[in-house]
Amino acid sequence: MNLDFRRALQYFLRACLLKCPECGTKPIFMPIYRIRRLRDYFTPLDGCPRCGYAYERELGYFLLSIWAINYGGGSVLGIAIYCYLEYFHHLSLPLLLFCVISPVVLFNFFFARHSKAFFLALDHYFDPHIKGGGGGGYGGSHTKEQPAPAPVAPQVAPTPEPAVLV
Numbered sequence: 001m002n003l004d005f006r007r008a009l010q011y012f013l014r015a016c017l018l019k020c021p022e023c024g025t026k027p028i029f030m031p032i033y034r035i036r037r038l039r040d041y042f043t044p045l046d047g048c049p050r051c052g053y054a055y056e057r058e059l060g061y062f063l064l065s066i067w068a069i070n071y072g073g074g075s076v077l078g079i080a081i082y083c084y085l086e087y088f089h090h091l092s093l094p095l096l097l098f099c100v101i102s103p104v105v106l107f108n109f110f111f112a113r114h115s116k117a118f119f120l121a122l123d124h125y126f127d128p129h130i131k132g133g134g135g136g137g138y139g140g141s142h143t144k145e146q147p148a149p150a151p152v153a154p155q156v157a158p159t160p161e162p163a164v165l166v
């Protein structure tokens, strides 16, 4: 496996800014001021308006980002807070639960977009889309640009010349 740290850092920074992993200019999500429903906050756009990179490659594409990155990060945060409070402060159980759970819920809400952006960057790094594959946009995984077949001129039967009547 060939690791390119410069490209990995570039994708990571683009994910931090919630920008397209391919071109790094257009956003992955709808801007906050245009959100009308809570669903708009969590749902990425269909693709990059500049380069056409498809953000959601297939149905359920972001499940791993939610379960592994977002919930995993929240779990690590909760465990760290619990260990800190349990070791340095002796709180009652209800207060301890409140102090552990509430930051985790807030973290999961505000980190949801970044977890999807990090997943996109990670997937684009290890399994990049290559432009082509028909349709002019980005195709599925491992689609390599194929040369277009040469157009075939239609065969036209010669028409007989019309008879001239004198």
Ligand SMILES: [Zn+2]
Pocket (backbone or CB within 6 Å): 020, 021, 022, 023, 024, 025, 026, 048, 049, 050, 051, 052, 053
């Ligand atoms: Zn783009």
